[in-house]
Structures are given as C-alpha cells and as structure tokens.
Amino acid sequence: MMKALRNQKVRGILFQLLTVIGLVAFLWYIGANTVANIEQRGIKTGFEFLEGTAGFGIDESPIAYSESDTHGRVFLVGLSNTLIIGFVGIVLSTILGLIIGVLRLSNNWLVRKLAAAYIDIFRNIPILLQILFWYNVVLKSLPSPRQSLEFIGGIFINNRGLYIPQPELNITTISVILSFLLVFVIIFFVNRWAKKRQEETGQDFPVLLVALGLFVILPILAYVFSGANFNFEYPALKGFNFSGGKAISPEFLALTFALTIYTATFIAEAVRSGIEAVSKGQKEAAASLALSNYQALKLVILPQAIRIAIPPTINQYLNLVKNSSLATAIGYPEIVTVFAGTSLNQVGQAIEIIAITMLVYLTISLVVSAILNWFNHKMKIKER
Amino acid sequence: MTKFVKLSIAALALVGMSATAGTLEDTKKQGFVKCGIDGGLPGFSEVVSGGVYKGIDVDGCRAIAAAVLGDASKVKYVSLNAKERLAALQSGEIDVLVRNTTWTQTRDTSLGLNFAGVNYYDGQGFMVRKDLGVKSAKELAGASVCIQTGTTTELNVADYFRANGMEYKAVAYDTNDQVVQSYENGRCDVLTSDASQLYGLRTKLKDKENHIVLPEIISKEPLGPVVRQGDDAWFNIVKWTFNAMVAAEEAGITSENADAMLKSDNPTVKRILGVEGKMGANLGLNADFAYQIVKQVGNYGEVFERNVGVNTPLNIERGLNALWTKGGLQYSPPFR
Numbered sequence: 179m180m181k182a183l184r185n186q187k188v189r190g191i192l193f194q195l196l197t198v199i200g201l202v203a204f205l206w207y208i209g210a211n212t213v214a215n216i217e218q219r220g221i222k223t224g225f226e227f228l229e230g231t232a233g234f235g236i237d238e239s240p241i242a243y244s245e246s247d248t249h250g251r252v253f254l255v256g257l258s259n260t261l262i263i264g265f266v267g268i269v270l271s272t273i274l275g276l277i278i279g280v281l282r283l284s285n286n287w288l289v290r291k292l293a294a295a296y297i298d299i300f301r302n303i304p305i306l307l308q309i310l311f312w313y314n315v316v317l318k319s320l321p322s323p324r325q326s327l328e329f330i331g332g333i334f335i336n337n338r339g340l341y342i343p344q345p346e347l348n349i350t351t352i353s354v355i356l357s358f359l360l361v362f363v364i365i366f367f368v369n370r371w372a373k374k375r376q377e378e379t380g381q382d383f384p385v386l387l388v389a390l391g392l393f394v395i396l397p398i399l400a401y402v403f404s405g406a407n408f409n410f411e412y413p414a415l416k417g418f419n420f421s422g423g424k425a426i427s428p429e430f431l432a433l434t435f436a437l438t439i440y441t442a443t444f445i446a447e448a449v450r451s452g453i454e455a456v457s458k459g460q461k462e463a464a465a466s467l468a469l470s471n472y473q474a475l476k477l478v479i480l481p482q483a484i485r486i487a488i489p490p491t492i493n494q495y496l497n498l499v500k501n502s503s504l505a506t507a508i509g510y511p512e513i514v515t516v517f518a519g520t521s522l523n524q525v526g527q528a529i530e531i532i533a534i535t536m537l538v539y540l541t542i543s544l545v546v547s548a549i550l551n552w553f554n555h556k557m558k559i560k561e562r
Numbered sequence: 563m564t565k566f567v568k569l570s571i572a573a574l575a576l577v578g579m580s581a582t583a584g585t586l587e588d589t590k591k592q593g594f595v596k597c598g599i600d601g602g603l604p605g606f607s608e609v610v611s612g613g614v615y616k617g618i619d620v621d622g623c624r625a626i627a628a629a630v631l632g633d634a635s636k637v638k639y640v641s642l643n644a645k646e647r648l649a650a651l652q653s654g655e656i657d658v659l660v661r662n663t664t665w666t667q668t669r670d671t672s673l674g675l676n677f678a679g680v681n682y683y684d685g686q687g688f689m690v691r692k693d694l695g696v697k698s699a700k701e702l703a704g705a706s707v708c709i710q711t712g713t714t715t716e717l718n719v720a721d722y723f724r725a726n727g728m729e730y731k732a733v734a735y736d737t738n739d740q741v742v743q744s745y746e747n748g749r750c751d752v753l754t755s756d757a758s759q760l761y762g763l764r765t766k767l768k769d770k771e772n773h774i775v776l777p778e779i780i781s782k783e784p785l786g787p788v789v790r791q792g793d794d795a796w797f798n799i800v801k802w803t804f805n806a807m808v809a810a811e812e813a814g815i816t817s818e819n820a821d822a823m824l825k826s827d828n829p830t831v832k833r834i835l836g837v838e839g840k841m842g843a844n845l846g847l848n849a850d851f852a853y854q855i856v857k858q859v860g861n862y863g864e865v866f867e868r869n870v871g872v873n874t875p876l877n878i879e880r881g882l883n884a885l886w887t888k889g890g891l892q893y894s895p896p897f898r
Contacts, residue, residue, distance in 0.1 A: 219652060219674035220791050234716040235723075235732035237706075245720040317747035337748045338706060417704035418694075418751045419731065428749065429733075509735045509744075515711070519645055520734065523712030526673040528649050 212529065227525040228253065234520055236511045238427050249521045256513030257538060263433060263512060264499040264542065270438040271498060272491075275445025282450045293446070301443040306504050308440055313432035313508045320428075323419055332412040334420060340431060341413035344424040350404045357400035361392045382473070429510035437498055444494045452487030453479060485557050492550040496543045503539070513538055585657050585789075585796035586630065586846055594636045597623035598656035601641030602738055604762035605870040605878075606662050606682075615639050621865045622660040622681055622787055622804065624858070629803045629851040634858035643737050644712035648673060651788060658800055659788040662756065664714045669788075678800040680786040681862075683882035683891050685779035686718050687757035689764060692772050694751060699778040703728035708741050708750035710734070718781040719754050742766055756783045761876045799845050806852040808894040809834055810861035812885055817860040820853060833897045841897055852897075862892060 182188050216223055228250035235245050239255045240262060281293040300308070317337050321327060326336040334341040345351045365385070372383035413423030456479050464474035503514040518535040522528060589595055599607035599619050607617040624634040640656050651659045652674055662684070663669075665677040690696050699722070709716050711734040723730045733750050735741045742763050745753040755763065760775050767773060787804060789797050810816075813831050815823045823831055832838040835856075836849035843849065859865065866883060870876045884890025 216674075218792060221652065221674040222672040233720055234734075235720050235730065237731045237733055245724055314743070314747070317744065317749050322748045418702075419704055419706060421704070506736060507740070509711075509733055509740070511734075515734070519736070520711045520716060523645050523648070524668075524717065526648055526669070528652075 216529075222527065223530070224527075225530060227521075227527055227530070230525065232521065233524070236516055238425070238430065238511060249517075249525065252521050253513070253517045253534070256511060256515070256517040259510070259516075260499075260502060260512040260538070261542070263430070263437070263502045263505070263510070266434055267437040267441065267498045267502065268495050270434065271441035271445055271494070274438060274442035275491075275494075276449055278442060279446035279449025279453070282446060283453055297443045297446055300439050301447075303440075305436065305440050305501050306507060309433060309436040309504055309508060312436045313428065316428045316432050323415060326415070326420070332410070332423070334413055336420075337428060338419055338425075339428050340426040341420045342424050342426070343410040343412045344422075345408040345410055348405075348407065348409055350401060350407050350409075353400040353404035354397050357396045358393075361389070361396050364392060365389045427510070429505070429508050432508060433502065433505050433510050437501060440501070441494050441498045444497075445491055448487045448490040448494065449483070451490075452483035452485075455486045456482045481557075485554075485559070488550065488554045488557060492547055492554070495546050495550065499542050499546065500539060585793050586799065589630055589657060593631065594638045595623060595627045595630060595658065596638050596640065596656045597626070598640050598642045598647055598650055598659040598661050599623065600643075600661045600738070601639070603662065603759060604765050605758065605874065605876045606762065607639075607660075616869065618682060618865055618869045619660040619662060621859050621869065623658070625803050625807060625855045626658060626787075626800060628854040628858045629806070629847055630799060632848065632854050634854075644710055645736065648675065648788075651675060651790060654790070657789070657796070662759070662785045663788055664756075665784045665786050666714060674791045675788050676791050676797050678787045678789055678797060679804040680784040680891075681804055682758060682785045684756040684758050684783035684785050686715055686754060686781040686783060687760050687779055688776040689745075689753045689755075689760045689773055690751060690776060692774050696776070699776045699780065700726060700728075702730065702752055704730070705752050706731040706733055706750040707752045707754055708733050708735070708745045709754055710738055710741050711736055713755075714781070714783065715755055722780045738763065756785070758870065758876070758878060761878055762870075765875045795846055799847065802841075802845060803851075803855060804862075805894040806834065806855050806897075807859070807862040807865065808885070808892050809897050810852065810856045811863040811892075812887065812894065815856050815861060816864055817857055820857040824853070830897065839898070 183192075229248050232247055232249050232252045233245055236243055236252070236255055238259070240258045241251075241254060243251060243255050278293050278296060281289050282297065284290045284293070320335060320337040323336045323338055326334045326341075328334055332343045365388075368383075368388060369385050372385050376382055411422050413420045413425070416422075460478055460482065461474060464478040469477065502512060505512045506515040506519060509515060513535055518531055522531045525531075599615065599617075601607055601609065601615070603617070603619075605617055607615055607619040610616045620639070623637045623639065627636045628634040640650065642650050642656075642659075642661060647659055647661050647663065648669070650656050658678075660681070662682065663677075664684075665680065669675055670677050688699050688702065690702075696702065702723075707719055707730050709719060709732060716732070716734060719730070719732070731750075733744065735744060738755075738759070741753065741755075744750060746767060753760065753763065757775065757779060764770050764773055764775070787800050789800050809830075813828070813834055815831060815834065820835070824835055824837060826832065826835075829838065833841055835853045836842050836851065841849070842851045845851065848854075860868065863880075863885075866880065867873065870878045872879060880888070880890060882891050884892065886893040
C-alpha cells in the first residue's frame with residue numbers, strides 16, 4: 179500500500195480521483211440542499227411557466243410579439259435583441275477599432291495623439307457609466323416628438339428614437355439587396371484571380387478600386403432595371419408618437435454607441451500591438467523589394483499582425499456580448515431585461531430563469547470563440 | 563484515505579442539515595428585525611436628513627421590532643428594487659418585506675410567500691404633463707408609457723390598453739429613479755404606477771405643478787407586509803402587529819395617551835394593551851407588545867397622517883384607508 183503511494187503515477191491518479199469525488203460531492207450537496215429548500219418553502223418548480231401568458235408589453239422586438247404571447251416568446255424576443263446588439267456591436271467596434279488602431283501608429287503627431295487620447299479616456303471609464311451617460315445625453319439633447327428634427331428624405335430624430343423610411347419588400351428592394359450580395363461574390367473571385375496573377379506575373383490589380391466601383395454601379399443598375407420603386411413607408415407623427423417607417427429606440431442607440439466606443443478601444447490596442455509586434459526588418463525588407471507603403475501593409479505587415487491581434491480580439495467580442503446585459507440599466511429589452519427581469523418577476527422562478535439565461539450567454543460565447551478559433555487556426559503560420 | 567473521503571462527505575452533509583430555527587428565535591438572538599423596504603419612495607420609505615428612514619413601510623418594520631424586541635429602533639433595513647424583493651425574502655436575506663408589494667393570488671400561492679395583511683389600499687393611476695392636454699386615460703392611445711419592471715403595474719397597464727383597444731409603447735426600467743428621470747427627460751408621455759407612488763414621485767420632479775394625475779384608477783393594489791411560508795408563528799406576529807395598529811386606532815389609543823389608557827376600564831383597550839388576557843403569550847411575545855407598538859410607533863391613523871396624510875407633501879386623503887367605521891376598508895379582527 180505504502181509502496182504504491184510512493185509511485186508518482188499512482189499518486190497522481192489517486193489525487194485526481196479525490197478531486198473529482200470532492201467536486202461531485204460538493205455539487206450534489208448544493209443541488210440537494212437547493213431542492214430541499216425549494217420544497218420546504220412551497221415554491222413552484224419546473225419549466226411550465228414558459229407556456230404561461232406573459233401579459234406585459236415590450237417596446238421593440240424583431241419578431242412579432244404581443245401581450246398575449248407566452249414567456250417562451252419573451253425569451254425569444256430577448257434572445258434576438260441580445261443577438262442583434264451583439265452582432266451590430268461587434269461589426270461596428272471592429273471597424274472603429276481597426277481605424278483607431280492604425281491611426282494610433284500614424285506618422286502625423288496630432289492624429290496619433292488624438293487616437294491615443296481616445297483610447298485612454300474610453301478604456302478607463304466603466305462601461306455602465308458610459309451607457310448611462312450616452313443614454314441621458316441622447317434623451318436630454320433631443321427634442322420631443324412634436325418638435326422633431328427633420329432631415330432630408332423623411333428621417334426624423336427625437337427623444338423617442340430615430341425614425342427612417344422603410345422600403346417595402348418588393349422586387350426593387352430584393353434586387354438591390356441581391357446585387358449587394360452579388361458584389362461580394364464577384365469581389366471574392368476577382369480577389370482570388372488578382373492574387374494568383376500577382377504571384378505569377380508580379381502585376382498588380384486595383385481590387386479595392388474595382389470593388390468600390392462595383393458597389394456603386396451594380397446596385398444602381400439593379401434599382402433601375404427592377405422598376406425603380408422602393409415604395410418607402412415614411413414615418414409620420416400620429417398622436418403621441420411617430421408611426422410607420424423603421425424606428426430605432428434611444429435605448430438601442432445609446433447601448434450600441436457605448437458598447438462600440440468602449441470595445442473599439444481594446445480592439446484598437448490589439449491591432450496596434452499586432453502591428454508593432456511585426457519586426458522592423460519585415461517592413462525594411464518590403465521596402466527594399468520596392469513595395470509601396472500600401473502594398474507592404476497589405477502583403478507583409480497585416481497578414482502577420484492579424485495573427486497576433488486575433489486572440490485578444492476574440493476576448494473583446496466575448497466581453498461585448500456579456501457587457502450587453504448591462505442594457506438592463508436603461509431598459510433595452512434584451513434577454514436580461516425582459517426574461518431574467520420582467521418574466522422572472524412575474525413567475526418568480528429565479529433558479530430556472532437565471533439558469534436558462536446563463537446557458538444562453540455561455541452558448542453565444544462558446545459559438546463566437548469557436549468561430550474565431552477556427553479563423554485563428556486558419557490564419558496561423560503553416561509550418562511545413 | 564477512503565476514511566477521509568467519508569468524513570469529508572459526512573461533514574458536508576452536516577452543514578446542509580443545520581436546522582433553521584424559527585424566525586422569532588433568530589430575531590431575538592440577533593437583536594434586530596431584517597426588514598426589506600424600497601428606500602426611495604416618498605411617504606413609504608425614504609431616507610430623510612441624518613440617514614434616518616421614514617415612511618409607512620418603515621413604520622411597519624419599526625412596529626414589528628417594537629412588538630418582538632420592545633424597541634422600535636432595532637431594525638436592519640435592506641433597500642430592494644422590485645425585481646430583488648421577493649427573492650430576497652425567499653432566500654432568507656430578510657425576514658419580512660414591507661415594500662409596497664401588491665397582494666396577488668400568484669404571489670400568495672406559488673412563490674412560497676404569505677401576505678400578512680394590507681397596510682395601504684392602493685390602485686394604479688397615470689401621471690402626464692399638463693401641456694399634453696390629456697384629461698382622461700382613455701385618450702392615451704399610442705402613448706409611450708414609463709413603467710418600473712417586475713411590478714403588477716406592468717401587467718395592469720397592458721390589460722388596460724388591451725381592454726380599451728388602444729396601442730401603447732412600454733418603456734420599462736429597473737428602478738423608480740430611472741423611471742422618473744426618463745419621464746422627466748421626455749422619453750415617455752405617461753408615467754404609470756400605484757396612485758400613492760405617483761403623488762410621491764411627483765414631489766421629486768423639478769416642475770411638480772406642471773404634471774397631473776389622471777382620474778382613472780385601473781386596478782386594485784392592496785399593499786402589505788410579506789413573510790415566508792412555513793413559519794406560522796412569525797406569520798402570526800407580523801399579521802397581528804398590523805392588526806394591533808388598526809385596532810388601536812379603532813379603540814382610540816394613540817402614542818400620546820397609551821400610558822393613560824393602561825388604566826382604562828374598557829375591556830377591549832385592556833386586552834389590546836395586554837393588561838388583561840393572554841394576547842401576547844398566544845404569539846410568543848410579551849403581554850405589552852401592542853402597547854410597545856402604539857407607544858413607540860403609533861396607531862394606524864397616526865402613521866398614515868404622519869407619512870402620507872393631508873398635512874404632508876403627498877397630501878393623500880384617507881379614502882379606502884379609513885377605518886371601516888368611517889367608510890374605509892381598514893378593519894382588524896377582534897382582539898379576544
């Protein structure tokens with residue numbers, strides 16, 4: 179017995195076993211204790227509440243929702259709002275972060291310092307304060323619906339939100355959307371062809387210029403040839419509020435703005451550290467091959483910088499999604515506000531609802547990191 | 563080694579089995595009552611100068627402390643928002659919740675809670691800016707409505723607008739403060755809440771005189787103290803603390819005349835004040851528990867007038883909250 183204990187391998191297995199037993203016992207204890215307490219206090223359990231009528235209103239929902247829908251539907255409304263804010267936030271903060279990160283390394287002193295100041299200010303203020311700040315700025319600075327600011331093209335802005343004309347889903351609208359998708363496909367193939375040609379002949383092809391051109395020309399052609407009729411539904415003041423068109427609430431605006439501005443600072447730093455980590459020799463080598471600044475950035479620096487910048491950027495995406503739950507402070511109806519907030523209070527089953535909500539965030543985070551890990555793996559230097 | 567594992571599991575299990583004594587014993591041992599309140603609602607529970615809590619709900623907490631511990635100041639207040647309050651009570655973070663909480667069938671039956679009475683009969687109303695020119699809630703079709711989440715209010719307003727075939731936009735926030743702030747900033751046309759709260763919240767607005775409360779009352783909101791299910795002794799104590807305040811008003815006992823009333827010949831007064839009978843012992847309390855409540859906190863009428871009555875900024879009439887003998891609903895079962 180003692181001899182076996184002195185064996186390092188046996189000892190290792192033994193301690194691992196003990197740890198697992200201890201962990202299981204601990205979890206079992208917590209679970210049993212919770213169940214016993216719930217039973218003792220006569221609190222209802224189970225998931226039937228998801229089929230119960232919610233009975234309360236939600237201001238903005240990407241899916242159809244009315245007061246007579248169920249708590250299960252409320253969950254879906256909250257989930258889709260969370261996904262929307264997560265998606266929009268990730269896209270916008272990536273764009274802004276990339277720009278700021280590159281500007282941070284600009285040769286122009288003023289631009290460089292402005293970018294640095296932006297990063298230092300917004301990175302160091304708690305996100306909750308920023309959300310509340312932008313929200314109150316939005317509400318305080320904008321006029322009431324009756325005094326709305328009107329912009330060209332039937333766009334209105336007031337303290338109830340931003341109202342834009344919404345195109346009818348007809349042949350014109352669909353053609354224009356499809357033409358945009360087509361441009362992406364064309365660019366993908368043009369890019370591949372240009373790269374191959376460049377590798378074979380050394381001749382460069384202005385892909386960016388062609389892409390920009392296509393983005394202007396194709397949708398216009400699609401518009402003209404499909405009847406040129408968007409048939410916009412314009413927002414109009416009716417009673418207390420605007421109706422018609424697409425309304426974007428101040429809560430959404432403030433939340434998106436705050437999350438983008440905050441997360442972009444971290445992404446900018448990731449971009450900067452990625453670029454700076456590429457050794458100076460690489461840049462000099464590119465220059466000695468007579469590559470232009472743009473070519474050097476595109477062909478030599480960025481491919482190496484991206485590899486370094488991806489892992490910290492993944493973290494920021496995950497943070498953004500998790501931070502979106504702070505929306506509860508300003509009442510944007512994402513999952514924590516409506517499901518883990520209002521529904522929880524109406525049915526009172528905290529354990530089930532919080533567990534579902536945690537599972538949602540866990541799933542979103544795991545999916546996002548799985549996608550980006552795959553991308554990261556793909557971008558890694560392939561050592562042969 | 564296996565012995566160690568067994569031991570540790572046994573130890574863990576023991577911790578789980580540590581029995582919870584009754585709330586009464588726990589409270590006496592701690593020396594204070596853990597009482598959940600709102601903390602930001604004028605007239606019901608708010609902090610006044612010097613960090614002292616004041617309001618009808620606060621006086622409810624103080625009355626329980628006076629009854630159980632003989633000292634109304636022995637209260638530990640826990641400020642809770644509407645979302646936290648029921649969970650805080652269920653989990654034992656507080657022992658009694660006196661936080662303008664509406665007594666509903668669902669809350670009373672499926673959440674492991676018991677409502678011990680009604681300390682304020684309320685109903686939901688609407689407040690709007692005067693310059694909107696709205697005279698009735700029926701004219702509110704299409705309006706944006708600011709609401710506090712996790713309240714019965716949220717359901718009532720949905721029901722009301724549906725029943726009247728009107729659209730509305732719900733804008734819901736966590737705390738009353740954010741609700742008021744957004745209403746003030748013009749995010750919504752209407753602020754809806756229990757009528758008593760509307761009067762209280764109006765006192766917080768910068769331009770109070772430009773806001774009116776519409777005449778419609780759209781719901782029944784009996785607000786009262788809540789305790790956990792399964793501790794009947796504690797449930798009885800909270801119930802009879804509030805009954806004692808109403809009974810005292812009915813019998814004409816006030817904080818000023820409580821001492822003189824000890825010598826009264828009226829048998830009802832004698833029983834309430836513990837001079838006769840075993841009312842205190844039945845609850846596991848001292849015979850003079852109701853005397854302590856009235857002496858230190860006051861009877862129901864005194865508490866009402868002091869916190870929300872016509873001589874306070876809230877300026878609320880007794881209305882439904884008058885004694886049953888005066889056309890109201892406040893009624894205590896007999897002390898006998």
